[in-house]
Amino acid sequence: MAISRKVREQMNNSSWIRRMFEQGIELRNIHGNQNVFDLSLGNPLLEPPPEFKAELQRLIDEEAPGTHRYMPQAGFPEVRAKVAEVLAEESGTAFTGSDVLMTVGAAGGINTILRSILDKDDEVVLIAPFFGEYVFYVEHQTGVSKIATCDENWLPDIASLEETIGPRTRAVIINSPNNPTGVIYPKESIAAVAAAIQRAEEKHGTEIYLISDEPYRKLIYTDAPYPFIFEHHPRSIVATSHSKDLGLAGERIGYVAVNPNDPGKADLLDALNFSLRTLGFVNAPALMQRVVAGLQRATVDVDIYRKKRDLFYGSLTKIGYECVQPDGAFFVFPKSPIPDDTEFVAELQKELVLVVPGVGFGTPGYFRASYCVEDWVIEGAADGFEKVFAQLTS
Ligand SMILES: Cc1ncc(COP(=O)(O)O)c(C=O)c1O
CATH class of the missing domain: 3.90.1150.10 (Aspartate Aminotransferase, domain 1)
Known part of the structure; x- marks a missing residue:
């Protein structure tokens, strides 16, 4: 065959x-x-909310020269700056546009991250229940998935996580609000996951990324503020998209944001740029980048x-x-x-x-x-x- x-x-x-x-x-x-x-x-x-159509129409009417050309791999600088501005407001972490890469949905973002950090047979820890596609993303990017479990409230079981992280672990993926459970990880859970990662880093003399997959971040039904990962671990990366919060799943637009306080971020950003390009994404869809730049506060x-x-x-x-x-x-x-x-x-x-x-x-x-x-x-x-x-x- x-x-x-x-x-x-x-x-x-x-x-x-x-x-x-x-x-x-x-x-x-x-x-x-x-x-x-x-x-x-x-x-x-x-x-999508009414602002989407208005913004799309405005951009079509305006159609500045170069609208549909290639741009820097990470996306239009003014789009990344706008995304960073709103993310900084929401998370309390000082992002600038250079910490953000526009991606082909959250899926494109996760694949770009994994391609950038994994060598063959490096391990990625998933916490069950997890979005089933992760296993294939990890395999495509030459890694191996290792599975930790949750407690009865579908929050990460820290003992299980500690047992699952090993010397080959390069990343732990969390997803909150979670697909399939709908559970939002509270700040304490994220802090405990980060602490477990840091203990493992010390034990094995390694560096481990905390990757937070957040396409449902704005679909939450409580008044409590969304708990971000950035304050808990320097090597942390968010992958997200506007598939759900703006109803644009078919338009394939999202972004990756790298913790501005990661001491290795310059290398990481170079690798992300390279991987985004050579995985064949080249860049995120140009028109959609411009549209969502103006919709960062809409849902x-x-x-x-x-x-x-x-x-x-x-x-x-x-x-x-x-x-x-x-x-x-x-x-x-x-x-x-x-x-x-x-x-x-x-x-x-x-x-x-x-x-x-x-x-x-x-x-x-x-x-x-x-x-x-x-x-x-x-x-x-x-x-x-x-x-x-x-x-x-x-
Ligand atoms: C948890 C999770 N991560 C990633 C994705 C992929 O999102 P996107 O379509 O924005 O690439 C989905 C899509 O359903 C999802 O549920």
Whole structure:
């Protein structure tokens, strides 16, 4: 066969995603769109805020010479300066434009970071439950994933993290608000993760990056300020995007911000520039860079997602599903009523309700359901959830 053995193996390991996708299409064809309750996808439902169209229109009308040309790899200097200004305000850390690289979404940013810091077989610690794509990103960038676990509130288990970090560890990836749990890591958790990293650095005489993947940072449903990583560890990097907060997932625009207090940041930034270019991204989409520069303080109407969270979380817990209340993103990650999450998902599918088994997030025994869907989907799924719960727990 002409394709890589490695890629074939990776595709097989993620085949449940493809299977679910195909089954979803098949079920819709048989039963009609309105009778299938698909909670399996994380595709942002809300359209971009009105400011997006206004800004896009303004830039199209203006179309200054050079708008569509190449620019420095890291992005237009004035865009990076604007991103840095707002990030500095929000985080309390003194960013300048030179600490920011515009990227092709958060996914492009994470791949760029990993390519820049990993040698072959270097290790990256993930904390389960985690976004399943990380494993493939790490492998593509020649690394190896090592998995630490969370406690019962889906916060990093520090003892597990300490055991998992070894002499080959180059990075720990955290993700808050988390996909799939929706949990926001409080300041104390981030401080504890950073302290564990620093103890490991001392023990092994190494340098370890804390990478924080934050595409849901502005989708939070509490009033508490978002806990940033920068004050806790000098070697810290944020990867984020406007896929969710501005509803621009298909436009592939995001950024990476490097801790201005990292003593090795000049080297790191050089490496990030090089990797962004040679991974084939070259630079982030030019027009979108300019658009989001003016939208750093804008978001979709987060209250709509909060109401959907309340509706869905309320409906599941009323039935009896055990679930940590999510305070951000647009997912719930309840316990499967039976230990075999794939069997549970198959039973639910018979009721035309589609969710993703926890095994896809490194955490069997649970399932992820997304509530970035129309309310009728959440409401329509309730009967199926109730029937399968009763059937499996009686
Ligand atoms: C946790 C997490 N990280 C990264 C990504 C990729 O984001 P983007 O589409 O902005 O590249 C996603 C997308 O769903 C995600 O859920």
